[in-house]
Amino acid sequence: MALLEIKDLHVALNDGTEIVKGIDLTVRSGEVHAIMGPNASGKSTLAYALMGHPSYKISGGDVLLDGESLLPLGADERAQRGLFLAFQYPYAVPGVTVSSFLRSAMNALRKARADGTDDPIPIPEFRKDLAAAMEHLKVPRELLGRYLNDGFSGGEKKRIEILQMALLRPQIAVLDETDSGLDIDALKTVADGVSDLVGPEMGAIVITHYQRILNYIHPDFVHVFAGGRFVAEGDAELAKKLESEGYDAYLPEGIPGDG
């Protein structure tokens, strides 16, 4: 069982502009928390900050995973402790094939788990795990031999993010708009794939603009994020309401865009 605690978290850009202005959130294994909110409200900033992106400064508060603060740790160490971020805009790494990248990432986590001694996954085991995950998420085989996210379509990138998650088996996963860019069938496949992983071994934060993904990944909690804060909280019904009514009722005057 994992426990992620975000306590009064403030996140600022390097120039000092505060984007996230005090967030409290507790995520346990087996839970799905949806975060919905207008463009530019700071959702990705929150996600990046949780993962330790160097462009963002924590200007206040704390983030704890199983009681230990993540703030002194680099992104690699956070990943090694079981945090995962599915990027809204994944980056390309030309020259590195998807399969060799996946294997390196799995080996990096295994090495950390073995206290820094190399413990590479045996190739047959890797192939087996990979084949199973690819079949489950309906990832075309030919993507494996291509360079990571290099020239991938929007939907292909998102599928590969979730494939990574399935193989790296994080304790807490943050999905930043994984649904945007996926067609209707792909959305169902990917969302089901995520749902299958949520359980005693994983909790999830799902950032989205659309209620649709939440039909497949049933959220236990829905948080409305605006102007750098949570402005409302509820259950799955809240997401449905937002879909039909929009954010207007939750936006204080001048938000978004008040800086």
Place this chain on the structure above:
Amino acid sequence: MAKPETDVSQIGRDYKYGFHTTDKPAFSTGRGLTREVVETISAQKGEPGWMLERRLQAYEHFLTRPVPTWGGDLSEIDFDAMFYYVKPIENQAESWEELPPDIKQTWDRLGIPEAEKKYLAGVGAQYESEVVYHKLKEELTRRGVVFLDMDSGLREHEEIVREHFGNIVPFRDNKFAALNTAVWSGGSFIYVPPGVKVEMPLQAYFRINAENMGQFERTLIVIDENAFVHYVEGCTAPIYSSDSLHAAVVEIIVKPGGRCRYTTIQNWSTNVYNLVTKRAVAQENATVEWVDGNLGSKLTMKYPAIWLTGEGAHGEVLSIAFAGPGQHQDTGAKAVHMAPNTTSLITAKSISRGGGRAGYRGLVSVANGARGAKSKVVCDALILDEESRSDTYPTIRVHESDADVGHEATVSKIGEEQLFYLMSRGLSESEASSMIVSGFVEPITKELPLEYAVEMNRLIQLQMEGSVG
């Protein structure tokens, strides 16, 4: 988690191939170069008179030729402090078992067969150098292929050597070609008869194994009509306290319809001056490919050249240069189009870090009469930090109006976003950077035989370890 600390300044200095075993040279000419040294080398080898004459002419030329000043800094080379000839063993070994133990030990310690086994475990490929060595020899002999060290080549195939030796790289070409011609020893001699295609890459490992011993190997490859060979040369050198010189010459002639690929991965220790003249002639419809990776050395000056002398000939150069602290890689390529409808493609990638300097120096020339020539040069530089440097010196000379000559160059840095993305998957900063660097050079490593690609990536990792953070 505690990470082993690595002192950046020591990277590439105390790298793991930096050892040497005690050689007991069977014979040495002592330090410095004189006419007598040249004569002694020739006499020791029992060479024909014309070779001695050639050596002496080259020696005279070497004396009068000034040290070039246009490339890297060569001013610290002390020609008088070097050994020009050290004969390591009495006779050539016929098999792996017969190799003297200390030489075998050096090779073992390079981890060549062992490491491959380890790395390739699970991939299904078995790398068995002894078996390969024997089988290959038999098979080659049966098909009329000659693969010898150059000294034996001269003894056993004097006519072929005499016809081509110094025709492609004359000793007057440059000071170091003159030096090599005067004191050459070792290197490979390859002859592939018409129509014979050698599927398996021919491999040789060179090393410098005596302090201050310059290595002056001389390689001659003759590919007859419609024949093919892929020659692979890898080398990692032990480290010594004083500067060392490696001045090799490689000559290749590919007759009509033939093809030769020559692959080199060099990782000289960081005190070596690596000054190599490589030139190939491609006759009608012949193809020459140079694949050249330079990771070590203090200074490398190497510009593999292809003279496209026959109609329809094609040449390619793929080169990687990696310059770490205190290193200067002045590398590049030359394509000389001398016949109609000849084509060339040059892809050069360089990486510099820790104050290293890597550059591309190239020549594309299209002579009168080389109608319809096409050439493309792509140079990409990756600079890993502010102190490091990359230079590009392309020279283009075109004497035919319909020539199609293109040059593209890019310079990039490792992006913070790309690094963050990889690190968010659990890779450390140095693992993430070496992954990005490996990806950058992948267009070239994918052309290498598997075990060399593995070694290349491992060398990059070694270079990158501790380079960040």
